[in-house]
Amino acid sequence: MQVLQEIIQQFKAIGYLEWFGVITGALCVYLAAKENILNWPISILSVVTYIYIFYEAKLYGDTILQFYFLSTAIYGWYYWSYGQNKSLKSERPVTKLTKNEWLIALSVWVIASLVFGYLLADFTDSDVPYIDGFCTATSFIAQFLMTRKKLENWLIWILVDAVYIPLYIHKDLMATALLYFVFLFIALKGYLDWKKNYKALSAA
Numbered sequence: 001m002q003v004l005q006e007i008i009q010q011f012k013a014i015g016y017l018e019w020f021g022v023i024t025g026a027l028c029v030y031l032a033a034k035e036n037i038l039n040w041p042i043s044i045l046s047v048v049t050y051i052y053i054f055y056e057a058k059l060y061g062d063t064i065l066q067f068y069f070l071s072t073a074i075y076g077w078y079y080w081s082y083g084q085n086k087s088l089k090s091e092r093p094v095t096k097l098t099k100n101e102w103l104i105a106l107s108v109w110v111i112a113s114l115v116f117g118y119l120l121a122d123f124t125d126s127d128v129p130y131i132d133g134f135c136t137a138t139s140f141i142a143q144f145l146m147t148r149k150k151l152e153n154w155l156i157w158i159l160v161d162a163v164y165i166p167l168y169i170h171k172d173l174m175a176t177a178l179l180y181f182v183f184l185f186i187a188l189k190g191y192l193d194w195k196k197n198y199k200a201l202s203a204a
Contacts, residue, residue: 014175021049022179029183032146033154033190035197040077047073057171060124061116061136069143076147094198096151105141112137131167135160151198154191161187 024046031039047069054062080092097105117133120126138160145153161183168177 017049018053018173018175021046021053022175024049025179026182026186029186029190033186033193035149035194037077037080040073040080043073043076044070053173053176057173058124058126059128059132059167059171060126061120061129061132065136065139068140072143072147079147080149092149093201094149094151094194096198097145101150102152105145109137109141112140128167128170131163135163135167138163149194151191151194154187154194157187158184158191 024042028039028043028046031042047066051063051066051070054060054066082092113130113134113136115133116136117130120129120133126132138156142153142156142160145156161180164180165177165184168174168180
């Protein structure tokens, strides 16, 4: 009962700013899974909010990541706009990574995780430098693949969302932890929907 009461108290302490980031974050990921181009402008609202939230929580890797998300939101909005139909659904085709693209992505992933972790450990007061670094690098890869409408982006998001949940609980960001729990299911649904579209296009 004491644990439940502590969780309830943590949720009561959540501010309006974090709830705004949670709602816009959930909405933009849901729209991305539906291939709706409005996910990008809504993503910008969520990203700007979380720049402040993560900085205050001393999650410096995630703070830097939000600036990256801001730039990719602008790029993704531009890229998806070509082939957009009247229903706001992007008609850019879903594609899969080639073997060479996988090798490049994995190499960048590993190197970036180590570099970010090292920098956060040596130059910040983060108490979770390598976990923060890993999540930052993983999100970098997943976000870029999403802008290019690569099917595998959802699999990488599922992995990093699962790691983020306990990290945000550790940082007392309970609403954000709940958001990433929801992200797990949205990412799974996004993967299944995009895979279905990919197979339909391949068959055609």
